[in-house]
Amino acid sequence: MLFNNVYKNRTVFLTGHTGFKGGWLAAWLERLGSNVCGYALDVPTVPNHFSLLNLSVQDIRGDVSDFSTLKNSIQQFAPEIVFHLAAQSLVPISFRKPLETFAVNVLGTAHVLEVCRQTPSVRAVVIVTSDKCYENKERQNGHRETDPLGGDDPYSASKSCAEIVTASYRKSFVDRGLLIASCRSGNALGGGDWATDRLVPDLARSAVEAKTAILRMPQAVRPWQHVLNPLAGYLLLGQRLLEGQAGFAEAWNFGPDKKDHWTVEKVARYVQTNWDQIRYETILDADSREAPLLSLNAQKARQKLSWKPGWNLNEGIDRTISWYRHFYEHGKLQTFDQIAEFEERTI
Numbered sequence: 303m304l305f306n307n308v309y310k311n312r313t314v315f316l317t318g319h320t321g322f323k324g325g326w327l328a329a330w331l332e333r334l335g336s337n338v339c340g341y342a343l344d345v346p347t348v349p350n351h352f353s354l355l356n357l358s359v360q361d362i363r364g365d366v367s368d369f370s371t372l373k374n375s376i377q378q379f380a381p382e383i384v385f386h387l388a389a390q391s392l393v394p395i396s397f398r399k400p401l402e403t404f405a406v407n408v409l410g411t412a413h414v415l416e417v418c419r420q421t422p423s424v425r426a427v428v429i430v431t432s433d434k435c436y437e438n439k440e441r442q443n444g445h446r447e448t449d450p451l452g453g454d455d456p457y458s459a460s461k462s463c464a465e466i467v468t469a470s471y472r473k474s475f476v477d478r479g480l481l482i483a484s485c486r487s488g489n490a491l492g493g494g495d496w497a498t499d500r501l502v503p504d505l506a507r508s509a510v511e512a513k514t515a516i517l518r519m520p521q522a523v524r525p526w527q528h529v530l531n532p533l534a535g536y537l538l539l540g541q542r543l544l545e546g547q548a549g550f551a552e553a554w555n556f557g558p559d560k561k562d563h564w565t566v567e568k569v570a571r572y573v574q575t576n577w578d579q580i581r582y583e584t585i586l587d588a589d590s591r592e593a594p595l596l597s598l599n600a601q602k603a604r605q606k607l608s609w610k611p612g613w614n615l616n617e618g619i620d621r622t623i624s625w626y627r628h629f630y631e632h633g634k635l636q637t638f639d640q641i642a643e644f645e646e647r648t649i
Contacts, residue, residue, distance in 0.1 A: 304645060305541045310335035312544070313423070315381035317366055317414060318388035319359060320345045322495040323430070325352035326529050327385060327536070328359050329637050334537075339379040341372065342388055351494030354635055366410030373417045380423040383540055386414045387430045393592060394499050396457035407460035408467060415471040419478055426481045426543035428536055429468045433488035433525060433557065433598050435461040444525070444560070444599030447486070447553045455592075465553065472551055481543040485536050486598065487556040491618060492529035493625025493636060501566060502573060502619075506626045509579035517584045520567035523595045525557040528618030530644045531611045532556040538607050554607070557598030562615035572616065576623035612648030 314331055318324040319340030331338050339360040345353055360379070364371045366388045376384070389407050390396065396403040411429060418424040436445040437452025451466065453459030465484055472482040491502045498504070501517075508515040535556035542550040564572075567584065574580045603609040613621065621643075625636045 305334065305537055306545070308541045308544050309537070312336050312383065313379065313381040314338045315341065315376055315379055315384045317341045317384070317386045319361070320350060320352045321387060321391065322351065322492070322497065323490060323529055323533065324387045325350075325355060325494055326492060326637070327387065327533050328352060328357055329355050330533060330537070330641055332357050332359065333638065333641055339375070339381065341366070341375050347496035349496060351637070354494070355637060366413055367405050369413045369417070372413055373420070376417045376424070377421050380421070382423060383426040383428070383544055384414065384418055384424055385428045385430070385536060385540065386411065390457070390460070392497065392499060393434075393455060393457045396455060396460070400456035403456045404460050404463070407457075408463040411464040412467050415468065415482065418480060419471065419475055424480060426540060427483070428540050428543070429464065429482065429484040430536065431464050431468075431484055431486055432458070432461040433486050433555070433596060434458040435465050435486055438593045438596055440593060440595040441597065444557065444597040445555070446599045447555055447602055469553070481546070481548055481551040483539050483543060483551050484553045485532065485539065485556060486553065487527070487532035487535070488596070489524040489526045490529040490532060491526060491622050493622055493629065493640075501569060502622055505570060505573050505580050505582060506623075508581050509577050510630050512579075513581070515570075515580070515582040517566055517570055517582055518586070519592060519594070520565060520570075520584045520586075521594065522566050522592065523563050523597065524566070525563050525596065525598045526569060526615050526618070527558040527562065527611055528613045528621060530641065531558070531613065531618070534612060534644070534648065535603055535607065535609045538609050542607070550607070554603050555598045555600040556603055556609065557600040558611050558615060560597070562611070563597050564615060569619070572619055573623060576620060577627065612644050
C-alpha cells in the first residue's frame with residue numbers, strides 16, 4: 303500500500319508549492335488523496351509547472367518571512383503535517399541578494415516551525431534544506447548527516463542555519479509532541495523547471511529557442527537525481543512521523559548512488575543524446591565560487607527508511623527530456639503519467 307495509505311484524506315500544508323519541487327509534490331499529494339493547502343510567492347517563472355497542472359490545491363500567495371500571514375494561513379487550515387519547501391533556492395541569487403536569502407531561508411524556516419509549535423493540529427513537520435548545508439570537504443564518499451554544517455556562500459550558510467534552527471526546535475520543544483525532521487538533497491532534475499542558471503532548463507531552452515547554453519563549470523561533480531527520488535523520501539519520512547515514530551524525527555540525506563555523481567559536462571552530453579537540437583558550449587568561469595565536488599551519502603535513509611532512488615540518472619534524464627519535449631511539441635504534461643510510472647516501478 304503506497305505510503306501505508308497515510309496521506310489519503312489527510313490535511314497537508316505545503317510551502318513553496320509554486321516552485322519546481324513544490325509543484326511536483328503538490329501533484330503527488332493530490333494523487334494520494336490529500337487535502338492540500340499551498341503557501342508561496344507568486345509563480346516564479348513563466349511558464350510555471352504548478353499553474354499548468356491546474357490542481358485543486360488551496361492556493362495562498364504569501365511570504366514565509368511574513369509571520370502574521372503565515373500563522374493565519376496555517377491555523378485556519380489546521381493541517382496535520384507541514385512540508386516546508388519555500389526557499390530562495392539559487393546560489394547565484396544569494397550573492398546578489400544575501401539579506402533576502404537569509405531572511406527567507408533562515409527566518410522563514412523559524413517562522414514555519416514557530417507557527418507549527420503554536421498550532422495544535424500539526425503533528426509532523428518536514429523541513430527541506432539542501433545538500434549544500436555541509437561544511438564541504440569534497441569527500442568522495444559523500445557527506446553523512448553527522449558531518450559538520452557550514453557554508454562559504456550566502457545560500458549554503460543560510461541552509462546550514464536552517465538546519466540548526468530546525469534541530470533547536472526539535473530538541474527544545476519535545477513536550478509539545480511535535481515530530482520534526484529535515485531533508486537534505488539537491489540537484490534535482492525533472493520536467494517543469496524553468497529557473498535560470500540551472501543546467502537542464504538551460505539546455506531545454508537552447509533547443510526550443512535555438513540558442514547555445516553555456517557550461518561554466520563543466521567538471522563540477524554533483525549528486526544529480528530525478529525530482530521524484532527525493533520527494534519519495536520526503537513522503538516516506540512524513541509517513542513515519544504521522545504514524546508517531548519519534549525515532550525518525552532527525553536529519554536525513556536523500557541522494558543518488560555514487561555512480562550517478564556526474565560532472566556537469568557528462569550530464570549535458572547525455573541530455574543532448576535525447577534531444578538533437580540542444581546546443582551548448584563550455585566557457586570556464588574563473589570567478590566561480592561554487593565547490594567543484596559535492597556529494598551525499600544516503601546510507602541512513604536506505605537502511606532505516608528502506609528508501610532508494612527509484613530511477614537512476616540515465617532514467618531520470620530520459621524522463622526529464624521526454625517531459626520537456628512532450629510539453630513543447632504537443633502542449634501536454636507528463637507529470638501524472640510519470641508519477642504513476644514511478645509508483646509502479648519503485649514503491
